[in-house]
Amino acid sequence: MEIEAVSLLIARATQVPRRTKQLTKGLITDTTLLAREIAEKEPLITERVFSQLVGSLDRLQARLIADGNVQQYSKFKTLRAHLLPLTNVAFDKQGKKCITGSYDRSCKLWDVNTGSELHSYEGHTNVVYALAFNNPFCDKILTGSFDKTARLWSTENGECYQTFWGHTAEVVSVRFSPQSDLVATASMDSTARLFSIVTGQETSVLQGHTAEVIAIQFNNDGNQIITGSFDHTVGIWDTRTAKRIGILTGHQEEISNCLYNFSCSLVASGSMDTTAKAWDPRTLSCIATFAGHTDEVLDIAFDLRGRRLATGSSDCSAQVWDVYTSFSALATMEGHVGEVSKLCFSPSGMQLLTASSDSTARLWDPETGNCVQILKGHKDDVFSCAFNYRGDTIITASKDNTCRIWR
Incomplete structure (x- = not known):
């Protein structure tokens, strides 16, 4: 319990408002004093784990300083991953391994340091579109396919543990529950489904959307889940009863993505109506509408503190918005000459990474x-990108059938 408390408090410590933001401007926080301040408010932090809290804050501070120095990345490895274009890519928690999905119906596991293929997961009979690790354990992989199924695999020996049946159309998003006892799948059949990892049996069908469900995410406790749909709405569901307990309504076109922030106090949604919205999931009310793009919003991302939201659009730009105080625009990123289809913040939030159809x-x-910095070298659309856990490695995936590792 005490070790878990340290992890929780470190996450909260990253939300200290302006103290950590000053690290790159020459003001260094006294981590021992900060730890004492945290411990005074949190009874779970005892003297037994106090030194661990200080050590973790020291590592966090070092990471923030390193990220604030604006690391320049260069190509480290090229993974010539598949015979056909890739669909998705993801790091494991430590950033030592990554997985790729492809139109060639396979998923592959890679060693990031060596660039070697560790396993090729074959068994799907159509495009492997969605991927997930069961972070933080990372001993299992979940894949979703256009063959209407999802599969659970071992990262250790490549074994397929379970095949999850039930959908009547393509599976386009997959997630592990925080406890890694359930998996959630979203499908073009207008439903989401929950399955037991142990038995492989379907435990719930989340029915209510009137069009394709293309995004899904658990809250931190795993007792709720959100779904984004082409019916213009975001659904909030109780995973224990499979009942829809809320509908977020207000977008005029299809939802492209929906996410919880770090504390699950906010839900964000992006839409083809050119806007993004921030919602209070308790009152089901729209807190803010972010209207700055001139074309479809294709992707959204919170920073890890949940205080800023980034949006990527078909108008070739990205924007960053305050979702903590003013709910106003903070910055506009212009320079891509193709749509921005994917984006993410670095772990410290000091950098934003965007992927574009302009091959960069x-x-x-x-x-x-x-x-x-511009990461050049791909020969076709870059449709996915990610930072590793430490923020010192980037992966990009392209329709040119390759992934590139940058360090």
Whole structure:
């Protein structure tokens, strides 16, 4: 319990408002004093684990300083991953392994340091579109396919543990519950489904949407889940009863993505109606509408503190918004000459990474909107990108059938 408390408090410590933001401006936080301040408010932090809290804060501070120095990345490895274009890519929690999905009906597991293929997961009979690790354990992989199934695999020996049946159309999003006892799948058949990892049996069908369900995410406790649909709405569900307990209504076109912030106090949604919205999931009310793009919003991402929201659009730009105080625009990132289909913040939030159909990925300063680096080399659309846990490695995936590791 005490070790878990340390992890929880470190996560909360990253939300200290301006103290950590000053690290790159020459003001270094006294981590021992900060730890004492946290311990005074949190009875779970005892003297037994106090030193662990200080050590973790020291590591966090070092990471923030390193990220604030604006690391320049260069190509480290090229993974010539598949025979046909890739669909998705994901790091494990430590950033030592990654998985790729492809139109060639397979998923592959890679060693990031060596670039070697560790396992090829074959068994799906159509495109492997959705991927997930069961973080933080990372001993299992979940894949979703256009063959209407999802599969559970071992990262250790490549064995297929379970095949999850029930959908009547393509599976386009998959998630592990926080406890890794359930998996959730979203499908073009207008439903989401929950399955037991142990038995492989379907435990719930989440019915209510009137069009394709394309996004899904558990809250931190695993007792609720959100779903984004082409019916213009986001659904909130109780995973214990499979009942829809809320509908977020207000978008005028299809939902492209929906996410909880770090504390699950906010839900964000992006839409083809050119806007993103922030919602209070308790009152089901729209807190803010972010209207700055001139074309479809294709992707959204919270920083890890849940205080800023980034949006990527078909108008070739990305924008960053305050979702903590003013709910206003903070920066606009312009420079891509193709749509921005994927984006993510670095672990410290000091950089924003975007992937574009112009065959490049770009790194930006999310406070100024300045482009700090262009990652060139792919021969076709870059449709996915991610930072590893430490923020010192980037992966990009392209329709040119390759992934690139940047360090």
